[in-house]
Amino acid sequence: MPPLARVTIHASQFPQNVRRDLLESLRTRQVNHKFHYDSVKQTGQWLALHQAFSPSRTDPDCAAAYDRSFAAAASRLRSRRVHVIGLGCGGGQKDTRLLKMLQAADRTAFYTPSDVSTAMVLVAQQAAGAVIPWEHCSPLVCDLGSMDDLPAALGALPVDNATRVITFFGMIPNFEPQVIMPKLAALLRPMDLLLFSANLAPGADYATGVQSILPLYDNALTREWLMTFLLDLGVASGDGDLSFCVEDDPAGNGLKRVAAYFCFLRSRAIHVDDDCLEFRPGERIRLFFSYRHTPELVRAMLGRHGIEVHGQWLAASGQEGVFLAGR
Ligand SMILES: C[S@@+](CC[C@H](N)C(=O)[O-])C[C@H]1O[C@@H](n2cnc3c(N)ncnc32)[C@H](O)[C@@H]1O
Known part of the structure; x- marks a missing residue:
């Protein structure tokens, strides 16, 4: 090279x-x-x-x-x-x-x-x-x-x-x-x-099909990858819980997507240069979504x-x- x-x-x-x-x-x-x-x-x-998980590779x-x-x-x-x-x-x-x-x-x-x-x-x-x-x-x-x-x-x-x-x-x-x-x-x-x-x-049923592919996202490698964003900003993994769900597209177009949310269990301030953003217990941040068609x-x-x-x-x-x- x-x-x-x-x-x-x-x-x-x-x-x-x-x-x-x-x-x-x-x-x-x-x-x-x-x-x-x-x-x-x-x-x-x-x-x-x-x-490990992409069908194009496996x-x-x-x-x-x-x-x-x-x-x-x-x-x-x-x-x-x-x-x-x-x-x-x-x-x-x-x-x-x-x-x-x-x-x-x-x-x-x-x-x-x-x-x-x-x-x-x-x-x-x-x-x-x-x-x-x-x-x-x-x-x-x-x-x-x-x-x-x-x-x-x-x-x-x-x-x-x-x-x-x-x-x-x-x-x-x-x-x-x-x-x-x-x-x-x-x-x-x-x-x-x-x-x-x-x-x-x-499969024939859209909602069941989306539910069935959740394990492709809710796994250790994907969790580690998504958490890197928060950990690099100073959040500790014990500050909250990461969870995955299937949700309807908020735009109301009938699509469904897998989404990952981190819910804070204790307060955490994230500093970006001079800016400070406060997260309180119970607040959640959406880390990721993936539409299924x-x-x-x-x-x-x-x-x-x-x-x-x-x-x-x-x-x-x-x-x-x-x-x-x-x-
Ligand atoms: C799911 S991967 C797909 C990679 C590749 N096309 C494949 O099929 O293997 C998504 C890719 O989009 C890139 N990406 C994410 N957000 C982007 C954006 N706003 N503009 C351009 N690329 C973006 C990521 O860096 C990543 O490489």
Whole structure:
């Protein structure tokens, strides 16, 4: 691996804006998910739990569903030059498999791993480096939730004359749809392809299906990962209890999500530079949520934003699905 990496950092992740978002998370008692991926430690913790629990890593049939969607995307591409843009790329494992397939299909592939976490884009760049030349990689650090100029940020990347394949894997669970979907729709150009994956509720009954996947979240690795945010701010694990539940989306759109709350059992002050935030016994802070969809809910959601689904591939377990879509 070369000793230098050139990473573009959008203002949404400049320190003063990250600090503003942190204070907002603490004031509203609703933690912005980006704070669970911030540090090298959290990146390592998340990658470990992803390895242990994500069906895309533990279930060969789920991995095969991704591969079939990649083959379908590749067969639709007319151009030799392809720019894969991984939004919320994580460790870049899925994007790298896509890049590998594109290279094997005689395409020249470029890659923009994009994530809120600098550590994550570097891990993804390293993974992709096994498949494409290092100089074909142009990482971008940005906060998809707060920025409103993503098309311009992507337009400024050093890749020309390439068809874009935008990946949005495992992202929709952690964003309120009304926040992220308009941004994703505004980004898609007529020739772009979108590969989109969602965590699904298995089985015929949506509510029972969501309940059945709780153990994928309520486990030691996930608890440790989520608690790191509070522990790094000076909270002690004995200050309260972390619990998981299934809740209805407060926006009233019929979706359900798994949510994690830390309930304080004793008073705790959290200091962020000169600001001090007090938490009293009985108060709780939402650390995390993860929406579960059904294939019908995904297609309807994309359709409402003018995005047409060309194909879908579902894991036999019913826990995850990949959708190929476009304008
Ligand atoms: C559930 S992981 C999915 C990772 C990868 N796409 C996959 O499927 O393996 C969510 C990713 O989104 C990133 N993320 C969280 N909030 C974000 C935000 N506001 N803007 C951009 N990326 C964000 C995290 O750092 C993390 O890498």
